[in-house]
Amino acid sequence: MKPIKKENDTVPNERNKCALLIMDMQRSVVSQFVKNAESLLPFQKAINTARSHAIPVIYVRVAFRSGYPEISSRNKMFGGIPARAGAAAVMEAAMQIDESVQPLPDEPIVTKLRVSAFAGSDLEIILRSWQIDTLILSGIATSGVVLSTLREAADKDYALTVLSDACIDADAEVHRVLTEKVFPLQAEVRSVDEWANSLFVTQ
Structure with a gap:
């Protein structure tokens, strides 16, 4: 799907006080979770609709400075990244937004330091x-950035x-339980x- 260019700039008008968050759709994550191009169609349609x-449309990614000063060895999710990291150029490329959902020049890319889109970022x-x-x-993943961001945003x-x-x-069952039983309590x-x-x- 080809991206639709907005008629106006990024700043919302009085009628639109909502924003679409495209979260952790960076190359390293997409390559790990997405098995076929069809899985990306809903993301592309959401972006074009917005x-x-x-x-x-606000993009959120996780990224760190050279040397990973933001990462604690006590953090189970992120603590092993410095040891696994390859060349700096390779890591930087992996943290860029995937080509399938590329932002337009005026759409911000927010960099976070933990799971939630708000953690260590200027999103708020x-x-x-x-x-x-309204977000x-x-x-x-559903059980990662979506869950953590939903909880904090709520x-x-x-x-x-x-x-x-x-x-x-x-995990398809985790996705089902979250979207059918957990998320509806707050969204x-x-x-x-x-x-x-x-x-x-509503137009």
Whole structure:
């Protein structure tokens, strides 16, 4: 799917106070979790839908400085990265947003330091500057960045929608339980098509 260029700039207008978060869709993650191109179609449709409705698209990735000063050896998820890391240039390339969901020049890329999109990032400053009060969540993995971001965003009183088919997890049952039983307690859970159709209804 070809990206749709927005008619206006990234800053939302008065009607649109929501933003679409594309989370952890960087090369290293996509190559690990995505088995075929069809799995990426919901992400691409969500991005194009947001752009066509002048809804800001914000990309979130995890990345670290040279030497990994942000990583604690006590952290089970990130602690082993310095030992596994290859050449700096290779690591930097792996942390870039995957070509299948490339941002436009005016779409921000937020760099975080832990699982949640808010952890060590300037995401909240951007959201506050744009007066965003509603977040549309998508990304990899459902049990990782999506879950952690949803919990933190809910505690910060954002209204939330999770795009169930624009989330991927290594464990299909974990994905099902989260999207069907856990997420609905704090968010609306919709398919990309359902979300896209709702935007046309409210125009």
